[in-house]
Amino acid sequence: MKVVLAGAGNVANHLGPALQKSGHDILQVIGRSESLVKSLAKKLRTSHGCTFNDIRTDADAIILMVRDDSVKEYARLIPSGEFTIMHTSGAVSAGVFENKFANYGVLYPVQTFSKTEKVKMNDVPFCIEGSNKTSLNKIRKLISPVSEKIYQINEDDRKFIHISAVFASNFSNHMYTIADTLLKSRKINFEILKPLISQTAEKIKHISPKKAQTGPASRGDSGTVSNHLKWLKGQDEFREIYALLSKSIQNLNGPVL
Amino acid sequence: MKVVLAGAGNVANHLGPALQKSGHDILQVIGRSESLVKSLAKKLRTSHGCTFNDIRTDADAIILMVRDDSVKEYARLIPSGEFTIMHTSGAVSAGVFENKFANYGVLYPVQTFSKTEKVKMNDVPFCIEGSNKTSLNKIRKLISPVSEKIYQINEDDRKFIHISAVFASNFSNHMYTIADTLLKSRKINFEILKPLISQTAEKIKHISPKKAQTGPASRGDSGTVSNHLKWLKGQDEFREIYALLSKSIQNLNGPVL
Structure with missing residues (x-):
């Protein structure tokens, strides 16, 4: 052609x-x-x-x-x-x-x-x-x-696939950027997170992302969530994202108490 | 031992x-x-x-x-x-x-x-x-x-590695869950996003996540960002996350206009 x-x-x-x-x-x-x-x-x-x-x-x-x-x-x-x-x-x-x-x-x-x-x-x-x-x-x-x-x-489904792709890819990648930014502020090499990032993406090939969820918010470790927010003092944007996403994890997955 | x-x-x-x-x-x-x-x-x-x-x-x-x-x-x-x-x-x-x-x-x-x-x-x-x-x-x-x-x-660095890991893994995985939830609402199989998720995690092994960033927010496609927000009407939590993360991408990466 x-x-x-x-x-x-x-x-x-x-x-x-x-x-x-x-x-x-x-x-x-x-x-x-x-x-x-x-x-x-x-x-x-x-x-x-x-x-x-x-x-x-x-x-x-x-x-x-x-x-x-x-x-x-x-x-x-x-x-x-x-x-x-x-x-x-x-x-x-x-x-x-x-x-x-x-x-x-x-x-x-x-x-x-x-x-x-x-x-x-x-x-x-x-x-x-x-x-x-x-x-x-x-x-x-x-x-x-x-x-x-x-x-x-059809067009409506394509648009939703696109929005979902923004979450699954662009926003996930932004989470990596935030992690990199935080590590850089303490002179720690981003290398330390690479096996974790690979494993996180690998898991959802076999189990649903909801089942794959780990971390303090999904465990209901409210002490750790509030400590993290305290330690992020002065990083207002990252704190706001941390708080919103932790709340959303608990809304969607429910804390495993 | x-x-x-x-x-x-x-x-x-x-x-x-x-x-x-x-x-x-x-x-x-x-x-x-x-x-x-x-x-x-x-x-x-x-x-x-x-x-x-x-x-x-x-x-x-x-x-x-x-x-x-x-x-x-x-x-x-x-x-x-x-x-x-x-x-x-x-x-x-x-x-x-x-x-x-x-x-x-x-x-x-x-x-x-x-x-x-x-x-x-x-x-x-x-x-x-x-x-x-x-x-x-x-x-x-x-x-x-x-x-x-x-x-x-040391302890302070470990705490920052942990916060960074929450962003890089727990929050990224939550982005997959949101994508899955959106697709389910239109009966579309999550399978369609798996190559994208793999590639997103694969890229940062070779280039920095900041350089790897793609999508409407990083391109400065403000029309698409506002369309996505419009199409997410009724999904208030997802809209809030979409808006906050798009703003943050533009703050950290700057729109490529």
């Missing part, structure tokens, strides 16, 4: 090479940031462009991989055509395409992408939507050589 | 077998819950007792593995002797032992233990403290056949 990548950020840098490796023909990388676009085009040995006038409308598929806030604007800039256009956002409606394009949809990967970190693309779940049978089939055909985990999902 | 396990919960069920496997002689399992104590003693083919009068004071080491709130009380119930006594809590002072025992300390494993989940014990970091050289050496000798990751750490 002839594919145009519109965007050259983290998603494009993982999805682009995976699509090429699985046999698709990457016609072009298009985007605003010349340095990012050039770098990805070079990696894929393909051409690039920085204005939407240059876009190859003879493509079979155009994949818009830009910030959620920019999807609408980019959709306006891309000329209409026979191709199927899709975005990769978890939160943006497919409706942003409907007034201009006949064939459109969504290709949302439920994964976190950082530039330098490898991702097993065949393990990534992809949520797909299509404006009609043609576009749905095309999106499925586009992604099926990359991953077998394809979920045809 | 002759060891008494005082407690038969999650920590004892992982540490006990690891100590036995590495050559120590588990003299006894002592604790209040007869069923838990019996079950662990059976697993270790050793004797058990439910009152502290029965405790074998001819042991080299007594390891108190009970809820933080109970350490003090249990220390009061155990008769004094020549052995080295230690607790495994991250948050409790070693000072709970000082009026009664000459040789005491702390053996704090930086790990989350659930009964059914296997843990690579040789990968677990142990923070140790001792009231004197004798007890410190004994605690080191006790644990060194189990794990090579032994950190001699």
